[in-house]
Amino acid sequence: MTAGLDRLLPALVHHIVNTLGWHELRPLQSAAMAPLLEGSDAILLAPTAGGKTEAATFPLLSAMEEQSWQGTSVLYICPLRALLNNLQPRLAGYASWLGRTAAVWHGDIGTAARVRMMREPPDILLTTPESLEAMLVSTKVDTRRLFAGLRAVVVDEVHAFAGDDRGWHLLAVLERLSRLAGRPLQRIGLSATVGNPAELLAWLQGSQRDRPRSVVSPPTGPDVVPDLTVDHVGTIDNASAVIAALHKGEKRLVFVDSRRRAEELGIALRARNVTTFLSHSSLSADERRRSEQAFAEARDCVIVATSTLELGIDVGDLDRVIQIDAPPTVASFLQRLGRTGRRADTSRNCLFLCLDETAVLAVAGLLERWTAGWVEPIVPPAHPRHIVAQQILALALQENQIGLQTWREWWRDLPLLDEHSDEIFNYLLTEGYLERDGAMAFIGPQAEKKFGRRYFSDLLAVFSAPPEFTVLAGREEIGRVGDDVLLANDHGSPRVLLLAGRAWQVRHIDWKRRRCFVELSDLPGRAKWGGSDSGLSFEITRGQRTVLLDGEPSSAIFTRRAQAALRELRERHAENVWATGTVIRRNHRGLTWWTWAGTATNRTLQASLPDVADPRQRIDDSSLRLRNDIPLNLLSKALTGAIDLVTPDVNKHAVRGLKFSSALPPELAIRTISERLADREHTRMVLSDSHRIHVDME
Incomplete structure (x- = not known):
């Protein structure tokens, strides 16, 4: 019997060999058996289609049977409903080999199916963090009964969670579930390659950092050049x-x-x-x-x-x-x-x-970094204070009331909470989001007003989507479009949208119900949605600089047209790149500092050098416009002197993009956004670089 299979329940091995036709496990699956069966928290790393799902679920199914786990004992969490729907038949098949069940719970699941699951809880529940939150605050779900037997949580695509606020929300919900279950939960993250797997696993463990942990990332065989x-x-x-x-x-x-x-x-x-x-x-x-x-x-x-x-x-x-x-x-x-x-x-x-x-x-630039063996570390967003506000209100809904002195116990020492958490709690009390009743607090009128629509559904998700119109062709829903494409003045011409790869002529807009009725058209149309560009990272922008200095990476074939484009860029930037530092260039357009440091770093430099950087400019990845009236001999001194790093200025209206910002003290909300826009580490690196000044000849 091959490595790993001998650790599994014989009935499970029988089906792996005879039903799936597998006579051996993949390297990741073999390597994961021992730590997972021993109860360790783990990160399982493998490329797409590397067998991560089976590497997690086979040992959990074996433990489930050998240790007689009852009720819903395993949560399988995904970032997308479509991914849950895709996985459910496979996991249900595996579970059925042992007489166990697996079911999906998310917003598209009907009432009858939910009632059935509450009556006969599945052994494996596939869901999203938002649906878990909805269950916890629902008056129709007995979560203490449903999750009493919970033992383990599998987080698929864990890197997709950890890189944004959904990750903090997930960790906070898992802490609450652990308290309801009355035990620590084994946490297993599945991920493709990341730059910092040990740190990602420590983050996933939340407050239970004293538990055993394992990064499972075995060699996958000889590297095949793509x-x-x-x-x-x-x-x-x-x-x-x-x-x-x-x-x-x-x-x-x-x-x-x-x-x-x-x-x-x-x-x-x-x-x-x-x-x-x-x-x-x-x-x-x-x-x-x-x-x-x-x-x-x-x-x-x-x-x-x-x-x-x-x-x-x-x-x-x-x-x-x-x-x-x-x-x-x-x-x-x-x-x-x-x-x-x-x-x-x-x-x-x-x-x-x-x-x-x-x-x-x-x-x-991206391929240069990859060729050098670099992959982004997954770094959770800094200062998730708005998630603290959301979690306090969600807990008040879940428990009906929370203790003024004991509410923190639900999250123990989870890094979500910081020195401002008491300030946030007191603000919720002062502004009426919470109402005081002796030593307890409960949901107040301001929370009802801001988040109470449709049973507080807006409080359950930490991401927000802009208001959109539902597009209907007859009774069939095609999709959604933003207000801006419908509000644009077409000067009497037919209004034609692009959606689902087809052109649709607008026949009627129901502004009150936010519905747009269309029919197929042969006329040219347009598509438009709002969006934002956060800019490139320091590393990838420095990769671009390397390409301009040394040529394109050998890991890819560049066509003649691509080579010609790079030659043109090398000629254009010949005086803007320097292998050992940054370039300050003066020409007829003004004074430009070519940092090649990424948007966040350049944004931090502008904020930290108010007497040097032009305050009116659109920040990009590669350069920063400096004030043209600064003598060059003073400029070098200004960049090499003692500089206090400052976070970027933020317009007060920018807090609208931070969900639940209304439940934060206004100054704290603005500071949170400002701190998230900064990159202090790489700003210090740029300031410590050598700086070369180049003046174009007239």
Whole structure:
């Protein structure tokens, strides 16, 4: 019997060998058996399709039977409902081998199914953090009974949680569940490659950092060099021509950076008679499901997607991944690359189609960092004070009342709470979000007013979506669009939207009910959604500098067009890059500091150097505009002197983007956003660099 299988329950091994036809486990699955069966918390690391789900669930199923776990003993948490729906049949099949059950609970699950689950709780419950929160505060769910037997939690795509506020929300909910269950919960995170797995595991453990922990990341065999090509195509229409011409007869997954871009490319591909499907967050769940199912069953076709298909949703065997411009991170690139090469006769591949020269440089910089072995560390957002406010209110709903002196005990020493947590609690009392009753507090009128709609549903999710209109063709929901595309003045012309890769003419808008009624059209349309660009990191921007100095990385083939774009950029930036420091350049356009340090660092430099940096500028990744009236001899002294690092100024209206900010003291809300925009570590590095001054000759 191969390594790992001998640790499992014989009945489970029988089905692994005879039902699945597996005569050995994958390296990750073998390596995970001992620590998980011994109850250790763990991070399991493997590329996409590396067998992480089985590596976690097989030992848990074995422990479940051997230790007679009863009721809902395992939670399986995913960031996306679609991923839960995709996994449920597989996990239910595994559980059934031992007479156990697995079921999904999220917002799309009907009342009858929920009642059935409460009456006969599944052994494995697949859900999201938001649905867990909804269960905890619901008066219809007996959570103490439902979670009394809870033993373990599997967090799929844990890196996707840890990198934003959903991760803090998840940890806080797990602390509350642990208290309800009356025991520590074994925590198992599943992830693709990350730069700091040990730190990620320590974060996942929350307040139970005294428990055993294991990072499981065995070698996956010899490294296979992927097939990477970078091209400069100029326009979306040109990109559609390349996609239509290449790899006919194959299944191609195309990633884009926005919903608008997905719609534009979808319509362009269909105009070239390419069988095309779309997947993005503004399409209805039914529309996405139809697209993903049709794509999984087809052969000669393309599916265009935003990051919705970056995670492990199964859309069948892929032949090609195509990326329009650059993905935002190395980790994202690896996730997308990992969608290919799953069949024995295929290899991992990615074709980058860049729409402008700067995108060619962005791809080259990202590949330079990856070639050097660098992957982003997962760093939870700093100072999640708005999540503290949300959790206090959620706990008050869950328990009906909370102790003025004992509320902190629910989260023990979870790093979510900091020196401002008492200030936040007192603010909730003062402003009427909580009402005092002796030594206890309960939900107050201000919380009812701000968050009480639809049974406090707005309090259950830490992310917020902008108000959108539901688009209907007859009774069929197509998706959602933002206000701005409907409010734009069309000067009497027909109003035509792009959605689901098709053009729709607007026939009627129900402004009160936020519904837009449409019909198919042959007229040209447009797609538009709001969005934000947080800029590139220090590391990837420095990767771009390396490319400008040393040439494109050898890990990819750059077409003649891409090479020409990089040559043009090297000539343009010849005086703006320096291998051992930064460049300050004066020319007819003014004084520019070429830091190549990323947006957050440049933003921090501007705030910390008010007498040097131009206060009126749009901050970018590579440079910072300086005041033109500063003598160059004084500039060097100003940059090398003692500098107090300051967080960027924040407009008071920016707090609207921080959900639950209204439940924070206003100054604390502004400070929280300001601190999140800063990058002190890399700012210190830039200031300690050498600085070279270059003056262009007139």
